[in-house]
């Protein structure tokens with residue numbers, strides 16, 4: 001079963017939106033963000049959550065605060081864009097009501113993004129000024145230890161609950177479980193696009209990411225364990241696939257310290 005992601009450009013030609021949807025059609029697609037089967041998150045529930053916004057068209061991807069000057073997201077959210085094409089909104093559960101807004105000064109996509117297909121879908125953005133932390137705005141530490149099968153993972157995002165639906169104003173949350181690589185591979189019918197830099201989550205049909213908050217955070221035990229990458233539409237009963245900050249730990253540290261070489 002050869003599947004290819006589809007990129008649907010919504011609103012903004014350059015800013016591809018949301019999770020990369022895989023399906024059986026050989027077309028590339030990309031749409032806006034949503035979480036399926038979730039609930040509205042309480043204020044301050046995910047203080048590391050950011051909304052990546054087009055200055056004119058609004059929210060197009062999620063991301064995570066990992067440092068006062070840096071946020072992580074997915075490469076497919078920002079590839080081909082310029083820093084002035086986007087702003088980072090922090091400190092809010094409602095993307096239309098920013099707690100604070102920052103400009104982006106540097107976009108670092110992974111130099112092997114999409115090589116091989118769907119791999120290395122991670123990016124780090126530098127902000128124009130340091131984020132001011134408060135009760136609803138905090139960094140999330142990067143995962144440093146491998147996860148165990150069944151570990152609880154919280155996905156947050158501004159997502160609709162239906163395929164092709166609109167983005168809700170309020171942040172959604174959904175509780176998922178970590179699925180180890182081998183099991184994920186099997187459950188994805190040995191999809192060759194599943195890479196070691198990915199991590200998988202699943203609970204059951206009807207829950208999960210759907211075009212959903214690409215770049216958005218998955219957190220387990222207080223640590224950032226994933227950034228939404230791709231899945232089959234939508235919450236159909238197979239795992240969702242995310243970039244693993246553990247796998248990219250050195251890449252992230254090197255970008256922040258300015259020693260970045262690719263790879």
Ligand SMILES: *[C@@H]1O[C@H](CO)[C@@H](O)[C@H](O)[C@H]1NC(C)=O
Pocket residue numbers: 101102103128129
């Ligand atoms: C950074 O960008 C924000 C949003 O445009 C702006 O309000 C703020 O003054 C900027 N900070 C600096 C240091 O330029």
